[in-house]
Amino acid sequence: xxxxxxITGATSGFGRAIAEKFAGGGYHLCITxxxxxxxxDVKNELEAAYGVRVITSAFDVRDKEAVKAALTELLAxxxxxxxxxxNAGLASGLSSIEDGDTDDWDVMIDTNVKGLLYVTRIIAxxxxxRCAGHIFNIGSTAGKTVYKNGNVYCATKFAVDALSQSMxxxxxxxxxxxxxxxxxxxxxxFALVRFKGDAEKAKSVYNDVTPLAADNIADIIWYCAQLxxxxxxxxxxxxxxxxxxxxxxxxxxDRKLPEVG
Ligand code: NDP
Ligand code: 8X3
Numbered sequence: 431x432x433x434x435x436x437i438t439g440a441t442s443g444f445g446r447a448i449a450e451k452f453a454g455g456g457y458h459l460c461i462t463x464x465x466x467x468x469x470x471d472v473k474n475e476l477e478a479a480y481g482v483r484v485i486t487s488a489f490d491v492r493d494k495e496a497v498k499a500a501l502t503e504l505l506a507x508x509x510x511x512x513x514x515x516x517n518a519g520l521a522s523g524l525s526s527i528e529d530g531d532t533d534d535w536d537v538m539i540d541t542n543v544k545g546l547l548y549v550t551r552i553i554a555x556x557x558x559x560r561c562a563g564h565i566f567n568i569g570s571t572a573g574k575t576v577y578k579n580g581n582v583y584c585a586t587k588f589a590v591d592a593l594s595q596s597m598x599x600x601x602x603x604x605x606x607x608x609x610x611x612x613x614x615x616x617x618x619x620f621a622l623v624r625f626k627g628d629a630e631k632a633k634s635v636y637n638d639v640t641p642l643a644a645d646n647i648a649d650i651i652w653y654c655a656q657l658x659x660x661x662x663x664x665x666x667x668x669x670x671x672x673x674x675x676x677x678x679x680x681x682x683x684d685r686k687l688p689e690v691g
Contacts, residue, residue, distance in 0.1 A: 436460040436504075436511045438491060438549055439518030441468035443618030444568060447644035448515055449476060449484075451652050458483040460504055460511065463518065464490050491518050491545025492537075501552045513655055514553045515566045516546045516590075521583040521624040535582045542586035546593065554601060561604045566651055567594045569612040571676035574667060580676070587612075598664060607662040609654050614669030614676060616642035638681040639672035 435452045439445040441463035449459050453476040463469055466488035473484040485507055489500040505511070519542040522534040550565065557563030572580055573587025594610035601608060621632035647668065654663045673679045 432509070433457045433512045434460060434508050434510060435513040435515065436462070436553060437515045437517060438462045438545075440472060441465045443620060444613075444616070444644045444647045445515070445517045446472060447648035448517065448651055451645075451648035452513075452655075453480040453482045453484070455652065456480075456482065457513075458485075458508070460485045460487065460508060462487045462489060462491075462500070464488060491549060492540040494544075494548050497545070497548040498552065501549065505552075505556060510560060511553055511556060511563065513564045513566065514550070514557075515568070515651065516549060517566075517568045518545060518549075519568065519586075521580075521620065522626075524579045524583075524624060526579055527581050530582065538582050538586050542583075543589045543593075546590065550593075550597065554597070554606070557606050558601070558604045562606070563601075563604075564607040564609065564655060565597065565601075566609050566611055566654070568647075569594065569610050571612055571614040571667060571669060571673070573612055575675040575677050577676045584676075594665070605659075609651075609663050610665045611647065611651060611654075612665070612667040613642055613647055614667075614673040615639070615679070616644060616647065616670075618644050638683055639679060640670055640682070641672075642668065642670045 435457045437445050437448050440449045440461035449461050449472060453459055459482060461469055461472060461484060469486035469488055473486050476482065477484050485504060487500045487504045489496040491497060522537045523531055567590055569590040570587040572584045573591040576584040591610060594608055598608035615635065617636050621635045622629060625631040650666065650668060
């Protein structure tokens with residue numbers, strides 16, 4: 431049977447890499463994001479490279495009615511969705527709680543929590559009817575351990591963690607798998623978005639560390655998705671070797687050197 435994966439936020443970073451990995455594995459893709467041109471570029475590139483179907487749908491996950499309309503239209507074009515990757519998300523700003531921009535807070539909560547819920551509500555219902563499916567929720571190390579000035583971003587990712595645990599219970603009778611993937615620092619457009627286009631500031635986040643690459647997360651999701659039907663990896667926390675969690679990071683210059691002799 432032909433397999434379909436729906437990936438939110440496939441215009442860059444993890445989502446883009448996951449799209450390529452699964453296209454390479456023969457999956458048909460449904461890719462979403464707000465930047466329609468980028469979606470079309472990804473479609474053209476992956477259809478040509480892998481000969482799979484790529485359906486694009488441009489919408490903002492924060493807009494409940496837009497999500498409903500777009501997914502209804504998308505579902506009419508595919509036989510089913512085997513895998514949903516709830517990846518669309520962002521951090522906006524990095525400020526102490528009393529200095530925070532409340533508009534940034536709204537964007538993060540509306541995207542990372544409510545957007546994930548709106549998409550899941552619709553796709554989980556279709557999976558339930560088939561008693562089959564696999565949902566991946568992209569959380570973060572920030573959803574396991576808080577860090578200075580991370581406040582609202584961390585809270586949204588703690589919420590994703592709670593939702594992953596909770597939906598796993600809700601969907602258990604239907605054989606639907608739920609895997610939470612919690613990456614540490616990864617070099618994508620994430621920092622550029624967080625610092626509102628300040629490329630220098632974004633680059634400094636990865637100064638003297640070797641961060642995760644988007645491909646590393648795509649490989650891990652591929653592995654989880656290929657396990658036998660009775661096996662589900664529930665929760666994964668993945669960091670680069672410079673990080674213990676979102677609080678403790680060692681720069682390469684501070685690493686111990688091997689003893690010689
Ligand atoms: P990118 O900025 O590279 O990608 C984010 C994706 O989310 C883009 O495709 C963007 O598409 C989409 N997106 C953002 N807001 C919306 C919206 N309102 N509606 C629809 N799509 C949206 O970052 P990453 O790939 O790093 O981020 C992906 C996920 O991984 C996020 O949930 C992030 O929190 C999480 N994460 C990232 C880590 C990192 O260090 N990079 C570590 C841990 C977790 P578009 O702009 O076209 O709408
Ligand atoms: C993104 C990585 O370190 O900003 O979730 O929390 S971090």
